[in-house]
Amino acid sequence: MKFTINKRGGDKVISVYWFFVLILIAGGVILMVNTFYGAPYDIRDLEGEVLASHVADCIYSGGKMNPLLVSPQGVFKQEFQDNFLERCDLNFDKQGEFEEIQYYVKVSFLERGEKNQNRFVLEGGNTNWVNDCVIDTTKKRFTKCVQKEFWVLNENDRAYLVKIDTVIGKVEENVK
Amino acid sequence: MKKKGEVLIENVVFIILNLIFLTILILFLLKQGTGVVLMERAHAKQISLLIDSAKPGMTLKVNLEKLYDISKEKNFPFDETIKIENNIVTVKLDPEGGFSYHYFNDVIANAYPEPDNEGGYTGMYIIKILKK
CATH class of the missing domain: 1.20.5 (Single alpha-helices involved in coiled-coils or other helix-helix interfaces)
Incomplete structure (x- = not known):
C-alpha cells in the first residue's frame, strides 16, 4: 500500500x-x-553647558574679568554677589506660576595654591538641587549637573581657578 | 497541471498580504516620526536653546518648514505657531495642543513668521533678541 x-x-x-x-x-x-x-528629548546636558558658558562669558570676557565683579585692586564686590542673576542676565523664574525654580548655578573662585578654600562664591537659583550632584553617579538622579573650570587672570595678574557648577531640574519636560 | 496554478495563486496572495503588511508598518513608522506632539516638543526645546545661546542684538532665522506644512494641514495659523512671552517658548500646531519650555537668558525675544511675496509665509521664523 x-x-x-x-x-x-x-x-x-x-x-x-x-x-x-x-x-x-x-x-x-x-x-x-x-x-x-x-x-521626551532630554536636553538638560546641553542646557547646563549653555548656562555654564553664559555665566563664564559674564564673568570673564575679552581677556578681562568683569569690572562689576572685581575692582582693579583685585577686590571682589559684594554688590555683584547680591545681584548675581541680574548682573549676568539670568532669569530663573517662571513668571505667574507658583513652581519651584528649575536651575541652580554656583561660581567659585579659588586662588592658586588654595585648593579647597573659596576666595569668593557666586550663587543663584534653587539650592535644593545641590545635593543631587553629590549623589553616587550609579544611582539614578533627577537633575542634570554640569561642571566647568578654567583659569582667569585679573588686572593685577593674580590667577584664579573659576569653577562653575550648573544644575538643571526640569524633570517633567525632559524625563518620562 | 492543476496543482501548479493553485500553488501559484496562493503564493501571489501570500506575497501581496506580506507587502500590505510591510507598507502599513512603514507608513506607521513614518507617521510616528513626524507626529505633532514630537514636533512641538522638539522645536520648543530647540528654540529655547537657541535663545539661551543668543545675545541682545542678534537676529535668528529658524527653518520651520515642517511645522508650516503641518499647520497648513491642520488649518492652524502659522503666525500663532510660536509664542515667546515671559521667558517661555510655546510651540502650538493645533488649538488644544502645544508645548512650553522656559529659557534662562534674560532677554526679550520677538518671533514672527517671514512673509513671502504672495501673501503667505516662507516657512521661516525670525526671532529678534533684544535687551530687557
Whole structure:
C-alpha cells in the first residue's frame, strides 16, 4: 500500500502560523517605536553647558574679568554677589506660576595654591538641587549637573581657578 | 497541471498580504516620526536653546518648514505657531495642543513668521533678541 500525503493542506497551516509571527513582529515594532518616540528629548546636558558658558562669558570676557565683579585692586564686590542673576542676565523664574525654580548655578573662585578654600562664591537659583550632584553617579538622579573650570587672570595678574557648577531640574519636560 | 496554478495563486496572495503588511508598518513608522506632539516638543526645546545661546542684538532665522506644512494641514495659523512671552517658548500646531519650555537668558525675544511675496509665509521664523 502506498500512502500519498496531500501537502496542500500542510502549506495552508504553515501560512496561518506565518501571519501569527507577522502579528508578533508588528506588535514588537509598534511597542519599540512608541517607547522611542514617546520618551521626551532630554536636553538638560546641553542646557547646563549653555548656562555654564553664559555665566563664564559674564564673568570673564575679552581677556578681562568683569569690572562689576572685581575692582582693579583685585577686590571682589559684594554688590555683584547680591545681584548675581541680574548682573549676568539670568532669569530663573517662571513668571505667574507658583513652581519651584528649575536651575541652580554656583561660581567659585579659588586662588592658586588654595585648593579647597573659596576666595569668593557666586550663587543663584534653587539650592535644593545641590545635593543631587553629590549623589553616587550609579544611582539614578533627577537633575542634570554640569561642571566647568578654567583659569582667569585679573588686572593685577593674580590667577584664579573659576569653577562653575550648573544644575538643571526640569524633570517633567525632559524625563518620562 | 492543476496543482501548479493553485500553488501559484496562493503564493501571489501570500506575497501581496506580506507587502500590505510591510507598507502599513512603514507608513506607521513614518507617521510616528513626524507626529505633532514630537514636533512641538522638539522645536520648543530647540528654540529655547537657541535663545539661551543668543545675545541682545542678534537676529535668528529658524527653518520651520515642517511645522508650516503641518499647520497648513491642520488649518492652524502659522503666525500663532510660536509664542515667546515671559521667558517661555510655546510651540502650538493645533488649538488644544502645544508645548512650553522656559529659557534662562534674560532677554526679550520677538518671533514672527517671514512673509513671502504672495501673501503667505516662507516657512521661516525670525526671532529678534533684544535687551530687557
